[in-house]
Amino acid sequence: MMVGSNGVATEAVPAPNVYRGDQSDRFEISPDDILRAQRSAQDSGRELIGFFHSHPDTGAYFSATDLANASPWHSHVVMSIIKGEVVDAKCFRVDLDLTESTEEELKWPKS
Numbered sequence: 001m002m003v004g005s006n007g008v009a010t011e012a013v014p015a016p017n018v019y020r021g022d023q024s025d026r027f028e029i030s031p032d033d034i035l036r037a038q039r040s041a042q043d044s045g046r047e048l049i050g051f052f053h054s055h056p057d058t059g060a061y062f063s064a065t066d067l068a069n070a071s072p073w074h075s076h077v078v079m080s081i082i083k084g085e086v087v088d089a090k091c092f093r094v095d096l097d098l099t100e101s102t103e104e105e106l107k108w109p110k111s
Contacts, residue, residue, distance in 0.1 A: 001034065002050040002077070003041040009049055013037045026065070027053055050075030050091075057082060060090040062101040070094040075104055 002009035015037075019028040029051070038048045051074060055061070060080040062070075070076055072094050080088040091106035 001029065001037045001048055002052055002075070003037065003046050004049050005046045007049060007075070010046065012052065013040075028069075048074065050077060052077035052079065054079045054081045054086075060088040062090075062092040062094075062103075066092075067094060067098055067101055070098060070101070072096045072098065076101075077106065 001013040001015060002011070003013055004010040015029045015033040017023050017027045018030045018033075019026045034048070041048050051071070053066075053076075055063075055078055058080065060078045062076065062078060066076065066078065070092075076092045076094070078090055078092065079086050089106060089108050091104040092101040093104050094101045
């Protein structure tokens with residue numbers, strides 16, 4: 001999860017994968033962990049601005065699964081991890097019906 005203000009993430013908040021199936025290709029964050037992150041962010045004058053996850057050994061794209069499980073009130077960063085290295089990252093926003101995603105501007109430090 002990403003915490004920050006004015007659309008700028010200042011903290012990455014890790015969360016365990018609570019998906020009950022094959023965790024090699026799915027990641028689910030518990031509602032309790034999301035609520036804790038929101039409260040903690042608000043207590044520090046910030047907000048939960050989005051979520052991030054990786055696509056190992058493939059591109060940084062917003063999949064049909066990502067779209068079906070997205071939050072239209074948050075940004076969603078997808079990182080492409082190739083051979084253990086982040087090679088690309090893109091940010092997406094979804095519509096209220098969870099039927100379309102659009103790419104948002106993403107500034108991130110590339111080494």
